[in-house]
Amino acid sequence: MDWLYILMPIAGIKILWPGLIILGIGVGILGGFFGMGGAWMVTPGLNILGFPMAFAIGTDIAHMAGKSLISTMRHGKFGNVDYRLGFIMLGGTIVGFEIGAQMIMWLERIGEVDIVVRYLYLVLLALIAWMVFADVAKKKRKEREALAAGKEFDKLATGLEWHKTLHKIKIPPMVHFKTAQIYCSAWLPIFVSFFTGWLAGILGIGGGLIRMPALIYFIGCPTHVAVGTDLFEVMMSGLYGTATYSYKGRVELMAAMIMLVGAAVGAQVGTVATKYIKGYGIRIAFGLCVIGCALSIILKMLAKGIPAYGGLFNGAATVLILGLVSAMSIYIFVRMIAGARRELAAKKSGAQVSIDGG
Amino acid sequence: MSRLWAKIIGLGLLVGLLLPGIAAAAGPAADYLVLVADTRKLTGWEAWWANLYNESHLYFTLLTVVIIPVVGLCFGIIADIVMSWIGLDLKSRELAEH
Numbered sequence: 410m411d412w413l414y415i416l417m418p419i420a421g422i423k424i425l426w427p428g429l430i431i432l433g434i435g436v437g438i439l440g441g442f443f444g445m446g447g448a449w450m451v452t453p454g455l456n457i458l459g460f461p462m463a464f465a466i467g468t469d470i471a472h473m474a475g476k477s478l479i480s481t482m483r484h485g486k487f488g489n490v491d492y493r494l495g496f497i498m499l500g501g502t503i504v505g506f507e508i509g510a511q512m513i514m515w516l517e518r519i520g521e522v523d524i525v526v527r528y529l530y531l532v533l534l535a536l537i538a539w540m541v542f543a544d545v546a547k548k549k550r551k552e553r554e555a556l557a558a559g560k561e562f563d564k565l566a567t568g569l570e571w572h573k574t575l576h577k578i579k580i581p582p583m584v585h586f587k588t589a590q591i592y593c594s595a596w597l598p599i600f601v602s603f604f605t606g607w608l609a610g611i612l613g614i615g616g617g618l619i620r621m622p623a624l625i626y627f628i629g630c631p632t633h634v635a636v637g638t639d640l641f642e643v644m645m646s647g648l649y650g651t652a653t654y655s656y657k658g659r660v661e662l663m664a665a666m667i668m669l670v671g672a673a674v675g676a677q678v679g680t681v682a683t684k685y686i687k688g689y690g691i692r693i694a695f696g697l698c699v700i701g702c703a704l705s706i707i708l709k710m711l712a713k714g715i716p717a718y719g720g721l722f723n724g725a726a727t728v729l730i731l732g733l734v735s736a737m738s739i740y741i742f743v744r745m746i747a748g749a750r751r752e753l754a755a756k757k758s759g760a761q762v763s764i765d766g767g
Numbered sequence: 768m769s770r771l772w773a774k775i776i777g778l779g780l781l782v783g784l785l786l787p788g789i790a791a792a793a794g795p796a797a798d799y800l801v802l803v804a805d806t807r808k809l810t811g812w813e814a815w816w817a818n819l820y821n822e823s824h825l826y827f828t829l830l831t832v833v834i835i836p837v838v839g840l841c842f843g844i845i846a847d848i849v850m851s852w853i854g855l856d857l858k859s860r861e862l863a864e865h
Contacts, residue, residue: 418813419820421805475839482843655828658802662831673842
């Protein structure tokens, strides 16, 4: 079974390469579907495969940059990427990220980094999950009220509409974001991206997990445009992170390439699947992912807090994350295949009708 | 509207109060742990790559930052060709709702 292991030239360890491809496929699907880099799944996954943590983080960021480029190319063709919005948010993201990273250095010096990061992560995930499901519940309530009043329900209506309040801020320059169909002050995406970049810098993640819901609920992007634009941001911040971690000598390029083989396939599946699933379907699946991630963090905290059962809780956290990635990937894959078959069948019958009619 | 402005100004003042503390707490960065790749078992391009890593992190970084997007682009183009060959419409999306 030696052929299943490959020696990493920089890290100097042997890694199960099919595990890298499977991880790449799973994260490619989820990344292309939700618009995230997937650091919260990949970094622990690489660590489990045998990478030291610093290499796991650096290699993940490098692979994330490449994978996000593939997904952005696909989403761009669907018209899901607002490049103007993406470029405006870039500056805020990088500045916010650096300030967050500096705060981590400060927390490390005062010996409080672990506990602050864990609790902040948990609070943030709880808030995101609440936002998603409150939004879904509010939309369903509006639908019921419209039906009860005998009116037709507007399919473009949304649940939470915080972005409408934020769009009332008219500080110049005012910008029209054509693809996202938004007209607002440029300071709104700059401030939102600074805030999400700051959180990403503190939590050591790419930011997609936070930026995607921020684009939906604070800026008001339609879900598919939020996914595509977020992937564009992840790609840019991923390249920046790749440069930083490469310079520090913590990137195993060979592993990133192997993962990209899987991610190239997965990203296509995830991105094309967004064609066949409504925006709110994507939001609900995202909310479930966030809850799974939060539970995994709670299990890891319990492992630390109750050392007698540490092995059990750590194992449970690993099983939960891998199980969640697998279940979501399979669900998205199945929906994509079903949607693609319907589309091809419709194309074939449409072509048959025109041949017969002609 | 005035309540919204009051909240925004309040948040801005809070950030302003926190910033000096953050700046004061920031100090010189700690020294990084330097790793050296073991090239004894490596041959061919792997040995070359590991030697580049050992000799110059700058060139290693430059090559990495170029290789990742180029490989991503190549895989993206191949994926485009494969998906087009399957026959799916890759330029539009039916569902335009939120």
